[in-house]
Amino acid sequence: xxxxxxVYSARPWLGFPTSKSLGxxxxxxxxxQLLVHCANAIETNDATLAQQILWVLNNxxxxxxxxxxxxxxxxxxxxxxxxxxSGTCKLLTAMANVHTNLAMNNHKFSIIELASFVDLTxxxxxxxxxxxxxILEAVEGYSVVHIVxxxxxxxxxxxxxxDAIATRFEVAPLVKLTVAGPTEDFPPMLDLSYEELGTKxxxxxxxxxxxxxxxxxxxxxxxxxxxxIEQLRMQHLISAENGEALVINSHMMxxxxxxxxxxxxxxxxxxxxxxxxxxxNSFLRSMFLEALRSLDPxxxxxxxxDADFTSNNLVHRLxxxxxxxxxxxxxxxxxxxxxxxxxxxxxADICWKIENVxxxxxxxxxxxxxxxxxxxxxxxxASFRGISFSEEAITEVKSMLDEHAAGWGLKREEEDVxxxxxxxxxxxxxxxxxx
Amino acid sequence: MPADLDNSSTINDYTASGDSxxxxxxxPSKPSVKKKRNLPGMPDPDAEVIALSPKTLLATNRFVCEIxxxxxxxxxxxxxHRRGHNLPWKLKQRSGKEPKKRVxxxxxxxxxxxxxxxxxxxxxxxxxxxxxxxxxxxxxxxKCSKKYAVQSDWKAHSKICGTKEYKCDCGTLFSRRDSFxxxxxxxxxxxxxxxxTQTAIAPPCADEEPNIQAVESSPSLPxxxxxxxxxxxxxxxxxxxxxxxxxxxxxELVESSNPSPATTQILEESPTPISTVTSLTTSFGSVSSSSxxxxxxxxxxxxxxxxxxxxxxxxSQTTGFTNLFQVMARPEQTADVAxxxxxxxxxxxxxxxxxxxxxxxxxxxxxxxxxxxxxxAMSATALLQKAAQMGAAASNASLLRGLGIVSSSSPSSGLQxxxxxxxxPEGAPxxxxxxxxxxxxxxxxxxxxxxxxxxxxxxxxxxxxxxxxGMAASGGPTGGxxxxxxxxxxxxxxxxxxxxxxxxxxDRE
Numbered sequence: 001x002x003x004x005x006x007v008y009s010a011r012p013w014l015g016f017p018t019s020k021s022l023g024x025x026x027x028x029x030x031x032x033q034l035l036v037h038c039a040n041a042i043e044t045n046d047a048t049l050a051q052q053i054l055w056v057l058n059n060x061x062x063x064x065x066x067x068x069x070x071x072x073x074x075x076x077x078x079x080x081x082x083x084x085x086s087g088t089c090k091l092l093t094a095m096a097n098v099h100t101n102l103a104m105n106n107h108k109f110s111i112i113e114l115a116s117f118v119d120l121t122x123x124x125x126x127x128x129x130x131x132x133x134x135i136l137e138a139v140e141g142y143s144v145v146h147i148v149x150x151x152x153x154x155x156x157x158x159x160x161x162x163d164a165i166a167t168r169f170e171v172a173p174l175v176k177l178t179v180a181g182p183t184e185d186f187p188p189m190l191d192l193s194y195e196e197l198g199t200k201x202x203x204x205x206x207x208x209x210x211x212x213x214x215x216x217x218x219x220x221x222x223x224x225x226x227x228x229i230e231q232l233r234m235q236h237l238i239s240a241e242n243g244e245a246l247v248i249n250s251h252m253m254x255x256x257x258x259x260x261x262x263x264x265x266x267x268x269x270x271x272x273x274x275x276x277x278x279x280x281n282s283f284l285r286s287m288f289l290e291a292l293r294s295l296d297p298x299x300x301x302x303x304x305x306d307a308d309f310t311s312n313n314l315v316h317r318l319x320x321x322x323x324x325x326x327x328x329x330x331x332x333x334x335x336x337x338x339x340x341x342x343x344x345x346x347x348a349d350i351c352w353k354i355e356n357v358x359x360x361x362x363x364x365x366x367x368x369x370x371x372x373x374x375x376x377x378x379x380x381x382a383s384f385r386g387i388s389f390s391e392e393a394i395t396e397v398k399s400m401l402d403e404h405a406a407g408w409g410l411k412r413e414e415e416d417v418x419x420x421x422x423x424x425x426x427x428x429x430x431x432x433x434x435x
Numbered sequence: 436m437p438a439d440l441d442n443s444s445t446i447n448d449y450t451a452s453g454d455s456x457x458x459x460x461x462x463p464s465k466p467s468v469k470k471k472r473n474l475p476g477m478p479d480p481d482a483e484v485i486a487l488s489p490k491t492l493l494a495t496n497r498f499v500c501e502i503x504x505x506x507x508x509x510x511x512x513x514x515x516h517r518r519g520h521n522l523p524w525k526l527k528q529r530s531g532k533e534p535k536k537r538v539x540x541x542x543x544x545x546x547x548x549x550x551x552x553x554x555x556x557x558x559x560x561x562x563x564x565x566x567x568x569x570x571x572x573x574x575x576x577x578k579c580s581k582k583y584a585v586q587s588d589w590k591a592h593s594k595i596c597g598t599k600e601y602k603c604d605c606g607t608l609f610s611r612r613d614s615f616x617x618x619x620x621x622x623x624x625x626x627x628x629x630x631x632t633q634t635a636i637a638p639p640c641a642d643e644e645p646n647i648q649a650v651e652s653s654p655s656l657p658x659x660x661x662x663x664x665x666x667x668x669x670x671x672x673x674x675x676x677x678x679x680x681x682x683x684x685x686x687e688l689v690e691s692s693n694p695s696p697a698t699t700q701i702l703e704e705s706p707t708p709i710s711t712v713t714s715l716t717t718s719f720g721s722v723s724s725s726s727x728x729x730x731x732x733x734x735x736x737x738x739x740x741x742x743x744x745x746x747x748x749x750x751s752q753t754t755g756f757t758n759l760f761q762v763m764a765r766p767e768q769t770a771d772v773a774x775x776x777x778x779x780x781x782x783x784x785x786x787x788x789x790x791x792x793x794x795x796x797x798x799x800x801x802x803x804x805x806x807x808x809x810x811x812a813m814s815a816t817a818l819l820q821k822a823a824q825m826g827a828a829a830s831n832a833s834l835l836r837g838l839g840i841v842s843s844s845s846p847s848s849g850l851q852x853x854x855x856x857x858x859x860p861e862g863a864p865x866x867x868x869x870x871x872x873x874x875x876x877x878x879x880x881x882x883x884x885x886x887x888x889x890x891x892x893x894x895x896x897x898x899x900x901x902x903x904x905g906m907a908a909s910g911g912p913t914g915g916x917x918x919x920x921x922x923x924x925x926x927x928x929x930x931x932x933x934x935x936x937x938x939x940x941x942d943r944e
Contacts, residue, residue, distance in 0.1 A: 111621040119614045159620030160613045197621075203629055204620035402577060403611060 028068040031061060032322050035075050039318050039358075042083050054080065067329040074351040075322060078358035082314075085359055106352050107345040108191040111154075111200070117188065117342060118156045120335045122404050123328070123427065126419040127251050127303030128157040129400045130429040133393030135247050136164055138299035139173065142245035146176040148232065150225070151251035154190045155179060158201055166208035173245075174211050177201065180228045181216040184256065186356070186366060187349035221256035222363065224284035229291045236295050245298040252304050252427075255369045259285045261310045263362060289382035293434055300384065300432040302375060306418065306425040309357050309369040321357045324369075325350055327421045334405035372416065372428040384432040386415040482536035484551045489542045492565055543569045563587075604628065 034057050041050035054076065061072035109117060118124045139145045145165075149155055158177065166172050181194040190197070198214030205212035219228035236246070260283060292300060307324035311317045328350045336343040356367045370378075376386065389397075394410070397417065401408045409420040419427040491497060496506020498513040502520045507513040517524040538554035539561035547553050548564060555561045563585050572582035574589035583589035601615035602608050604624035609615035619625055 112618065115617045115621055116614070119611075119617065125613075156617060159617045162620070163613075163616045200621050200626065203626055207625060207629060399578075 028071075028326065031057065031068060031072040032319065034060075035072065035079065035318055035322065036315055038079055039314050042079065042086075043314055050083070067333065068326065070347065071322070071326050071329045074325075074347075074354040075318065075358060077351065078355040081355055081359035106187050106189055106348050108189045109345070111190065111192045111197065114154065114188055114190060115156060117345070118153055120342070120346075121331060122401055122408050122419055123331075124153050124156065124251070125400055126397060126427055127301075127429050128160065129397050130389055130393055130417055131249055131251065131301040131303060131431075132157065132161045132164060133396050134301060134387075134389055134431045135161060135249065135299060136168055137390055137393075139165075139245040139247060140169070142243060142298070143171075143173050144176065144239070144242060144244040145173045145247060146178065146235075146239065146244050147247045147249060148178045148228075149249050149251075150180060150253040151249065152184070152186070152253050152256075153188065153251060154183065154192075154194075155197060155201060157249070157251060159204060162201070162205050162208055162210050162212070166205075166210050172208075172210045174213070175205065176213045176215070176244075178215045178217060178228075178232070180219040180221075180225055182218065184221065186256070187352050188345075221253065221366070222258065224257050224288040224291075229288070229295075232295055233291075246295060248292055248295075248297045248300040250300070250302050250304075254285070254288070254302065254375075255304055255309075256366050257285045257288055257368075258363065259310055259368050259370065261312050262365075262368070263312075286378055286381065289378055289384070293382045293384060296434050299387075300379075301429070302379065302432065303427060303429045304372075304375065305369050306372050306428045307369045308371045308374070309367050314358070317357055321354060325354060327424060327426055331405065331407065331421055334407070372413075372418070372425070372430070375428075376416075376430065379430070379432055383435045385435045387431045387433055388415040389417055389429070389431060482538045482554075484554055485537050485539045487539065487542060487561075489565065489569075492542060492562055493570070541565055541569075 034053050038050055038053040038057065041047075041053060057072060057076045061069045061076055063070060063073045065073070135147070147158075147161075149158060151157060155177075162175065165175065177198070179194055179198075183190050183194060194216045198216065202212045202214050217228045217231050219225045219231075232246075239246075305324070308320050309317055311320065329347070332343060332346060336346060353367050356365055379386070394412070394417065397410055401410055401419075407422045409423065411418040411420050411425070413428075416428055416430045418425050418429075496508055498507040498510045499505070500507075500513060500516055500520070502517075502522065505516065507516060511526060514524040514526050537558075538551070538556055539558055540551055540554045541548035541561060541564060543549060543565065546568065548555055548561070555564060566584040567588070570584040572584045574583040574586055575581070576583075576589065576592055578593075581592060583592060600610060601612060603615065603619055603622055604627075605622050607618060607622075609618060
């Protein structure tokens, strides 16, 4: 765990620690190969081969094995679910139903549980810390700060931001917090409505002598937050002259907006979608960024996981996901004991992602991560300009990382910062200004 | 600020214990000072006021030896040092009369302690004051990055940093401020605290303890005793898994035109368990209608389902996969395996008792070869099983009957009946459909698995069903579970694959 990046990047085969218990079979490389062959077999309808590989995989990748075995087990289940989903007969439909029920078993966190859950690892804290530092600097001097929080973690970043605002500024600005609701259907899932969440945040802000207005705008990533954009646009007309700072904070949320690789939706209800709708659907992601740009935000923060899950080729996606999602499995030993409930929740949430990437297609497949380079290109195309994080922000991130296991690291790439685990990119944080 | 309080206490001590002869504790000349607290300063007016420059104040070793340039914090120490150089030295003697009291002012002009009337009573105090208030905070805590100007403050903090420093009213402790802040914002304790001043309805309770309403699941099984044998045959680490071809072992078995002797033997020698299975089968609702195809046979799915109800008996018997495992561990012994296992009844325990192996096969012997699995969450086995149950319920008896492949008397006819195709008399692969046949061409099946070249075996290789769901043999290279898995093979859907002759029509769904 405490080896430095150089050591790990020099390791063969992606730096995976290999399983010792099962010889060559436990090797992550081998397990990935088997998964790939299995996926290939399923895609080519070679059922015999598929089932045989599945059988082997099942025996070398127990759900309570080491981190690579658990990872592989997650993929194994996802592949089974995919095979079931693609079926047409009753048996498979039934199987899919069972599996859907399984997916529904992802833990719904209470707000307090989620707070401590998110706090366990730098996975989210990295983005929180970097973003909050950049936001604080950007909004200095404004009397009204409008924060649009598009976060998969349900405003978990806001309390520390409010606290920093209260501590840093002599006269705290009025904070308007806007979120898109209701809560989305991907983990971590919250058992609290955003209205109730907002009540707590407003209350907390009051205790810190910060006046906060909280607003939930019904909107969803699946349509590129169109209604949110609409509302913000209306508001922008009024508030632009009032010296109001507009902060767009997107934390691991924008990859849920459909990208160009999503085939045009042909639902049963509306088989006849006009050409215009079709083409625009597939550009929702870039359109969203352009719409944000038109609001002339004071700063935009974009934090997301640095991987590519967008390929329409199952095998490509499988490889990509396997070579990224080993990281959460590999890190978990450093902060959660085996058998703990939190660990079950944590791993179930990763498995949810695996299943979403592997077993689903079309609009159901919402985990559409893109690598940092792709996002940077999108942001530039939308007329944003990247800005560096200040030394102060870097320092804060570093000291945050010091609180966690030794394998975590910080990498600076041009203006951006990247969270690394054993030298592998995990999460990137970028800050943007309108050109 | 703690610094001020420290200083004030120092001064107060001093003034309290100061020269009582001076009499006037509070200087009347400063009536304008607000008395909101005990202000530091107000020293003995008779004391000698010392004003040191910032440089002198911060100099750590201002008493320097002129010979070796070694610095000392105290003159006394320098004098002692000078003795070593044989230089004249002088230690202060305690005189009978009290030495003149000294007080120190802060060199910062804007500071209240710059005024002699607010001077501080000791040199250390003014040093710390100057550093804390006007100096650079160069001591940073590694853990929380708090900064301190005075090293001793930093040391004191370092001792407690990382310990539980923050406590919420709900009782939860936090070591980090932002953890505490985030918790605090959402904790009900805060809501209750401010409920009085709040007009809004208090939000419903969120539990404070992190572990509530959690699914009480999966106490970990004791770690399985994994035998040293590899659980599966070695896979060539190369990437050419699919393309490479290995020679077929035991070709005579593969090409045998008769049902595998091993299979027959097993079936014949183990009538009792089969009847057990059969009874279980009939107990499974809809199976009765399927009796025509394999009434006396062991029904794969029947045993699958039955194993959940009578898992004890079935698992205490062996599983077809035991053979498989044995063979995999010792591929060279392929031929021996079947006889050795033939004394044991064959039942494909797909549903395993609390074990999450996807494809079951958990017999006692299996544990030697494969790690025992934890019943975490919902196992894939359970998934398959449940799906199969649901599917079975949906598509009625034909499914089960279709799965009841092996008839002890005439396996091939049974297969023909359900597969809807004329199957060549090479019966071994058919038997393999039950997993029994695995024994006969086990080695090759493994290779096939590895190689991904089922075509090696040609049409005869119908059902090397490693999964043990063995309801395949539909004439094409389909395994029964394959149909399950992919649903499409040779254009048959499961109803066809399972339903065989009676339900052979395509696309029933």
